[in-house]
Amino acid sequence: MNKAALSPKTIDIEALGFDAGAHLLVKHALAALPQGQSLRVTSRAPGWQSQLAAWARAQGHPLQWESGQQAALMQRGNAEAGRWHNAAYTGHADAQAVDAVLEHALPGWGLAARGARVEAGGPQFHFKLDHKQDFWAENAADLYTQAVHAQWNPDTALDWNEVLNHPPEIEAAIVQVMTYMIENENAALLVPARFLGQLHPHYRELQAALAIQVADEARHIEVFTRRVRLGGAEPALSTAGGQASLKSLLDEPDFSIAGFLLSVLGEGTFVNLLQYLQAYAPDALTRQMCRLAARDEARHVALGMSHLLYRLQSEPSLRSRLANAVQARHDQLAGSSGLNEEVFDALILIGAGSLEPAAVQTGFERVQQLMRDMGDGRFTRLLRLGFEREEAERLSSLHTRNFM
Structure with missing residues (x-):
């Protein structure tokens, strides 16, 4: 040798x-x-x-x-055999795949990058959402990519120098609807933000999708607030019934149920509302901001739908829990006023464009059509989630009168 x-x-x-x-x-x-x-x-x-x-x-x-x-x-x-825990090779049928997303993320992985070698002896991070089944959406990464490319800058995407020349009563109606939109967008921001802090970083695609959803809502709140003040006004009325409806969303502890109530039912309904404003608002600025916001909200609905379809594949019993949540929320809010009269009247005025009797009649008919469109949209999404037609119709009718 x-x-x-x-x-x-x-x-x-x-x-x-x-x-x-x-x-x-x-x-x-x-x-x-x-x-x-x-x-x-x-x-x-x-x-x-x-x-x-x-x-x-x-x-x-x-x-x-x-x-x-x-x-x-x-x-x-x-030494590595005793010093490191490998985060990529346990508990999953395809755990050897590059960048594998595992069914359960361990507390000892903490904030480490997915697949990293994690040194033994570190702190335990107890994230409430650490089982993939409870929150995952197969298209989270795609929706995040779409959202990145669809981000818009309020200062360049909107013409804030537009001169408002419509009647003062129509401007007051816009201010009231924008006030209502802001408080609803506050809820739409806080719900995903709350769950974002509970999500194990191993599931970074959903983490990114929720984070950019929060950013979307923050931008909507900004532009609606700027629109309120554009003519020198301050925010208008916020009602106890509207606040009660939104608080029920913030109080829901289950990720799937909260997403169902907020994204599938509430934000889906709001897409119709934004499209209504895009069609009938008196100024190009408001129409454009509502068009852009509706595009964002449609992605939020898609993420909520994707998660529920994913979870229902292996847990069909979730469907009855979703139905019970709608019924329970309806019963809880039965004593509240729902959509306040000022918002309803404001929507009629926006659809009318003036206080002429014939125009107000047209505006009223347009709002009635809006509410039918909202119900049809909820019904269609409920059918996609596997509800029978009668049950889908019933649940759609039970959705809060406050729209969100």
């Missing part, structure tokens, strides 16, 4: 101390060796022997000295 083949590889770290980066040279030289093979280390740096010994001990590499500690013989150990 060739004696040269048995000789350990030698690395001279020269005058570089371990307090100045010498460990990098040793670390990379060891990494190039097969498991169990030795590396010979020499140096002329002061105190290098004690520094090398401490580093080798911490890393789990056996060390022997030769020539009166003039050289060290270090064997590449298997």
Whole structure:
């Protein structure tokens, strides 16, 4: 056998101390060796022997000295077996796949990147949402990508210099509807934000989708507030009934049920409302902001639908829980006023464009059509989720009169 083949590889770290980066040279030289093979280390740096010994001990590499500690013989150990937990290779049928999304994220993975080696002994992070089945949506990554490309800047996408020349009663109606929209968008921001803090970072696609949804709602609140003040007005009326309806969304602790009530029923209904304003608002600025907001809200509805379809595949019993949640919310709000009269009248005026009797009649008919469109949209989404026709019609009719 060739004696040269048995000789350990030698690395001279020269005058570089371990307090100045010498460990990098040793670390990379060891990494190039097969498991169990030795590396010979020499140096002329002061105190290098004690520094090398401490580093080798911490890393789990056996060390022997030769020539009166003039050289060290270090064997590449298997320290990683005891030091690291690998976050990518447990508990999933396809766990060996690159960037695998596992069914259950462990507390010890903490905030580490998905698939990273996680050093043992770190803190435990207890995220409430750590089982994929409870929140996942197969198209979360795609919806996030769409949202990134569809982001819009209120300062450039909207013409804030537009002169408002419609009648003051129509402007007052716009202010009232915008006030109503703001409080509903506050709820639409806070619900996903609350669950975002409960979601294990392993599920980063959904994390990103929820985060950009929160950003969408923040932008809507900004533009609706700016629109209120454009003519010098301040926000109008907010009612106890509207607040009670929205509070029921914030109080719902279950991710799937909250998403069902907010996104599938509430925001889906709001898409129709925004489209109504896009069609009948008296100024181009309001029409454009409602068009852009409706596009955002449609993505939020798509994310909510995608999650529920994913979960219902393996948990069809969820359907009865969703129905019970609609009924319970209806019963809880039975004593409230629902949509306040000022908002309803404002929508009629916006659809009318004036206080002429014939125009008001047209506006009233347009609002009635809006409410039919809202009901039809809810009914269609409920059918997609697997509800029978009669049940879908019943649940759609039970949805809060406050729209959200």
